Amino acid sequence: MSSPIWKFSKVSDKDVKLAVCNVCRDEIPRGGSKQRHFNTTNMIRHLRTRHTTEYAEYEKLNQPKPTTSPSLNQPTVSDAFKRREPYSRDRKTSRSELWNSFASMNNLYPLWRIKGSVAC
Secondary structure (H helix, E strand, C coil): CCCHHHHCEEECCCCCCEEEECCCCCEEECCCCCHHHCCCHHHHHHHHHHCHHHHHHHHHHCCCCCCCCHHHCCCCHHHHHHHCCCCCCCCCCCHHHHHHHHHHHCCCCCHHHCCCCCCC
16 A cells, blocks of 8 residues: 555455544545455545645655656646747748648658648
């Protein structure tokens, strides 16, 4: 059990379909009738709505670990948008130029280069 939520709850001794809150001893459904359907969503929701101090501690424990490998440091979407160059509306770019740029980035061929295709 790798989720930090297990610091605040445990599996019920009476029924494996239930978890017991370590703070208030409430029984919380684990989200399914079979083990492969069990999840931690209900336990997290219980902590968030009933025990805000413990939930704040859980949030700190649940932060993603920083990676050390440069190949795994992918920029976030917002960072990528901050670094992009704005599109110049003054430049007259043809539709085929845009398509060729897109196609080359994705190793695709423009339709006019595919034998037997009908250009749009």
